[in-house]
Amino acid sequence: MRRRSVIFSGLGLTLVAALGALFWRPKDLGENHDNYFSALNNLLKEKGPGRPVMMIDVDRMNHNIDQISNSVGPEKTYRIVVKSLPSMDLLKHIMKRANTNALMVFHQPFLNAIVDAFPEADILMGKPMPITAVATFYNTLTRSAAAASQQIQWLIDTPERLIQYQQLANKLGVTMRINCELDVGLHRGGLSTAQSLDAVLNIIDGDPEHLNFSGFMGYEPHLTGLKAKLESPSVQSVLSIYQAFIDQAKARGVDTEKLTLNGAGSHTLGIYENDNLMNDLSAGSGIVKPMDFDTFYMKGNYPALFIATPILKRYDELKLPGDPAIAKLLPLWNPNMQRLYYIYGGYWKAKIVSPAGVADPIYQSTNQSPITTSNSVDLQIDDYIFLRPTQSEHVMLQFGDILVVKGGEIIDNWPVFHQTG
Known part of the structure; x- marks a missing residue:
């Protein structure tokens, strides 16, 4: 009896394990392109370049520009973050539609290009630059150093860096506009107390010929995941720190009404719609909404940026290097591994959004990346796969000219910036 009990107990455990395996077995998630991506697929097959491309949907992007402009409001300045939108034609389009000439720049070669292309732009640096990068900027200028200096607000985080900038300004005979980075809670650097x-x-008051105080920049992306409201303690903490610096500047006789009081980013812009402390709000990635920007205050914005890449090969069975038995077993367990495609390129900071139901990659390749789907996905060689970048900066620089689509047609190609001057 005891042996029979053990046998039945073992069979019971095996049955439970089998039922559990069936319960946890992945479902068939495969779907072909919807109407939106089907139209893009047909367009690219007919008129595309036959290689991976970064593409922007202008209709969706225009909606996002309007969303951001309306959130900033007419009483504040909307400042476009260039690193997230690294194309001169793209910036021109956004500046015109948003009616702004305010830009935030993070990279010295981009700064030289921006100063040349937009001599009327007001440029706030988004991070403190090494003094050698500042010197390189001035040494490679194609226009007057004095005129360019009037466009730029250089960001400083310490008195020591400011002294370096002062020495260079003296050497060049220019007046540098100085904006102070504030630590409002991110703790990535900047002035940490109002007394600092x-x-x-x-230093600035002691050398008015070469230095001019232009304002503050307080960046607070640590609020991103909090769904924070204006009245939230975390937001009020940021604003109280910022206000303390403004009060300190007033106590020193600074006319704070003339300062650039910059803050926010795409993730947090919506917090400040009913606040008047900061008069200058930044956003970049929200214009095209890559995947990392599927956040609380970006809910009303549309994904407008996609990587599109052709299918090079199709197999109606899974093929794997090594043991062929595994290739037979995996599709039995996961129906989303029944069909194998190889795409042109891959391994980008991006995730496939169409077709739906693509399984986790069996391996990654920057040359020909394999993707697997269920038999519910029926795409052919030369059809396109569509991915959403997780971010726009850097990724947008990897594909050459941006393919510009509007009203279901390719209307232009917008060159991107070069990483170096």
Whole structure:
């Protein structure tokens, strides 16, 4: 009896395990392109370049520009973040539609290009630059150093960096506009207490010929995942720190009404719609909404940026290097591994959004990346796969000219910036 009990117990455990395996077995998630991606697929097969491309849907992007402009409002300045939108034609389009000439720049070669292309733009640097990068900017200018200096607000985070900038300004005979980075809670650097502003203002006040105080920049992406409202303690903490610096500047006799008081980013812009402390709000990636920007205040924005790449090979069975038995077993367990495609390129900071139901990659390749689907997906060689970048900066620089689509047609190609001057 005891042996029979053990046998039946073992069979019971095996049955439970089998039922559990069936319960946890992946479902068939495969779907062909919907109407939107089918139209793009047909367009690219007919008129595309036959290689991986970065593409922008202008109709969707225009909606996003309007969303952001309306969120900033007419009483504040909308400042476009260039690193997230690295194309001169793209910037021109956004500046015109949003009616702004305010830009934020993070990279020295981009800064030289921007100063040449937009001599009327007001440029705030998004991070403190090494003094050698600042010197390189001036040494490679194609226009007057004095005129270019009037466009730029250089960001400084310490009195020591400011002294470096002062020495260069003296050497060049220019007046540098100085904006102070504030640590409002991110703890990535910047002035941390209102009292620390005094050392900076002492240097600026002592050399008005070469230094001019232009404002503050307080970046707060640590609020991103909080669904924070204006009245939230975390937001009020940011604003109270910012206000303390403004009060300190006023106490030093600074006319704060004339300062650039910059903050926010795409993730947090919506927090400040009913706040008047900061008069200058930044956003970049929200214009095209890559995947990392599927966040609380970006819900009303549309994905407008896609990587499209052709299918090079199709197999109606899974093929794997090594043991062929595994290739037979995996599709039995996961129906989303029944069909194998190889795409042109791959391994980008991006995720496939169409067709639906693509299984996790069996391996990654920057040359021919394999993807697997169920038999419910029926795409052919030369059809396109569509991915959403997880971010726009850097990724947008990997494909050459941006393919511009509007009203279901390719209307232009927009060159991207070069990484170096």
